[in-house]
Amino acid sequence: MDFSEIKNIDKNFVLQTYGRTDLCMVKGDDIWVEDIKGTRYLDFFPGWAVSGVGHCNRHVVRRLKEQAEKILHVPNIYYNELQPILAKKIIEHSFSGKVFFANSGAEANEAAIKLSRKWGGKERYEIITMEKSFHGRTMATLSATGQEKVKKGFDPVLEGFRHVPYGDIRALEAAVSSRTCAVMLEPVQGEGGVNIPDRGYLEAVRKITEEKGILLIFDEVQTCMGRCGEMFAYKVFGVKPDLMTLAKSLGGGLPIGALVASEEYSEVLEAGSHASTFGGSPIVCAAALGVFEAIEQDGLLENVHKMGAYLLERLEHLSNETRGIRKIKALGLMVGVEMDMPDAVFLVEECRKEGLLINCTQKNILRLMPPITVRPEHIDIAYDKLKKVLERI
Ligand SMILES: *Cc1c(COP(=O)(O)O)cnc(C)c1O
Numbered sequence: 302m303d304f305s306e307i308k309n310i311d312k313n314f315v316l317q318t319y320g321r322t323d324l325c326m327v328k329g330d331d332i333w334v335e336d337i338k339g340t341r342y343l344d345f346f347p348g349w350a351v352s353g354v355g356h357c358n359r360h361v362v363r364r365l366k367e368q369a370e371k372i373l374h375v376p377n378i379y380y381n382e383l384q385p386i387l388a389k390k391i392i393e394h395s396f397s398g399k400v401f402f403a404n405s406g407a408e409a410n411e412a413a414i415k416l417s418r419k420w421g422g423k424e425r426y427e428i429i430t431m432e433k434s435f436h437g438r439t440m441a442t443l444s445a446t447g448q449e450k451v452k453k454g455f456d457p458v459l460e461g462f463r464h465v466p467y468g469d470i471r472a473l474e475a476a477v478s479s480r481t482c483a484v485m486l487e488p489v490q491g492e493g494g495v496n497i498p499d500r501g502y503l504e505a506v507r508k509i510t511e512e513k514g515i516l517l518i519f520d521e522v523q524t525c526m527g528r529c530g531e532m533f534a535y536k537v538f539g540v541k542p543d544l545m546t547l548a549k550s551l552g553g554g555l556p557i558g559a560l561v562a563s564e565e566y567s568e569v570l571e572a573g574s575h576a577s578t579f580g581g582s583p584i585v586c587a588a589a590l591g592v593f594e595a596i597e598q599d600g601l602l603e604n605v606h607k608m609g610a611y612l613l614e615r616l617e618h619l620s621n622e623t624r625g626i627r628k629i630k631a632l633g634l635m636v637g638v639e640m641d642m643p644d645a646v647f648l649v650e651e652c653r654k655e656g657l658l659i660n661c662t663q664k665n666i667l668r669l670m671p672p673i674t675v676r677p678e679h680i681d682i683a684y685d686k687l688k689k690v691l692e693r694i
Contacts, residue, residue, distance in 0.1 A: 329356025346660040353550030354595045355672035361553035361591035368587035383586035399567040401560040402581030406522035406548035407437025409558030421482025431467040433493030483516035488534040491523035494663040495637025503540040518544040526550035530633035555588040609633040623691035638667040655686040
C-alpha cells in the first residue's frame with residue numbers, strides 16, 4: 302500500500318487526535334528509522350523515549366521471540382513466569398518494596414493516585430502537583446497535570462489536585478494542608494521543558510513530605526531506565542520517593558507501566574482493590590527484562606555519562622558558532638535546548654528535512670533524547686545537521 306492510501310484510510314477511520322508529521326515509519330534499527338519511502342532518519346527523539354535502548358534492541362527482540370513461542374498473555378488470576386522476575390529486577394535497582402504492573406504511564410500514575418487516596422482516607426485526599434507537569438491523559442492524570450491545554454474541554458476535572466510552581470519550596474510548604482495526602486512530581490520535568498531542579502529542591506520536598514507525614518511520588522515515566530545517568534533519576538539526586546511510576550523506556554517499545562511502592566506502602570492496595578487485565582503479561586515483561594539486560598550487559602549507564610557529556614559539549618560549541626540558542630539544559634541524555642525565539646516549533650520540521658528527528662516542547666525548547674545506545678559518530682551527525690539548520694535561520 303502506498304503512503305497516500307494509508308493517509309487516506311487513517312483520515313477516514315482513525316480519530317484525528319494527533320497532529321501527525323507527514324511520515325510513515327516502517328523500520329527501526331537502533332538510532333535509525335526508515336520511512337515508507339526508504340528515507341533514513343537519525344532518531345534523537347525515539348517515541349518520547351519509549352525506544353530508549355534503541356529501536357528493535359537485540360536483547361529485547363531476542364527475548365520477545367523466545368516468549369512469543371511460549372505464551373503471550375496470562376490473566377492475573379494465575380502466576381506467570383516473568384512478572385515476579387521483572388518486579389524483583391526493578392526492586393533490585395531501586396528501593397525495597399513491591400511493584401504493580403499496568404500498560405502506560407497514565408495508568409501507572411492512576412495506580413499511584415489511587416494508592417495515595419486509599420492511604421489518606423476520606424479526609425486526606427488532596428495531591429499537590431507542579432505547574433507545567435505532565436502526568437497523562439486519563440481523567441485523574443489530566444487533573445493532576447499542571448497544564449491548562451491538557452484539561453481544556455474536559456471540565457469538570459477530578460477534584461483534589463492543587464498545583465504549585467516547580468522549584469518553589471515555599472509555595473509547596475504553604476499548599477500542604479490537613480487534606481493533603483501526597484506530593485507528586487517529575488524529578489526532571491519533560492513536557493514542561495526539560496526543567497532540571499535546582500540543587501537542594503528535591504531534598505527540601507522530601508523533608509516537607511516527611512515532616513507532614515505525606516507521600517512523595519516521583520513520576521519517572523520519562524526519566525527512567527538510564528535516561529538521566531542512573532537507572533532511575535531519583536538516584537542522581539539521592540532523594541528516595543515513597544512511590545515511583547515508570548513506563549515509556551521500560552518496555553523497550555512494548556506498552557508497559559509500573560507503580561513501585563516502597564515497603565511501608567506496599568500493602569495499601571490489597572487483593573481486589575486494583576487491577577489491570579493486560580498488566581504484567583509475559584510478553585511485555587520479556588521485553589522489559591530485555592531492556593534491563595541491554596543496560597546491564599552493554600554498559601549503557603556508563604554510555605549515558607560519556608555521551609551526555611559529549612552531546613552537551615557539542616551543543617555548547619554549536620551555541621557559540623550559530624545564533625538562536627539561549628540556554629542548554631541537560632541531565633545525562635535528557636536534553637533541552639532553549640531557543641532565543643518565541644516559537645521554535647518550525648525547527649523540528651527543518652531538522653526533519655535534514656534527516657534528524659527531534660521534538661519541541663513549550664514552544665521554544667528543542668528536546669533531544671537519543672537512545673542511550675548513542676555513539677559519538679551519531680552525535681557528530683546530529684551536530685552537523687543542527688548546524689546546517691541553525692545557520693539558515
Ligand atoms: C508520557 C508521560 C506520561 C503519560 O504516559 P502515557 O504512557 O502516555 O500514558 C506521564 N508522565 C510523564 C512524566 C510522561 O512523560
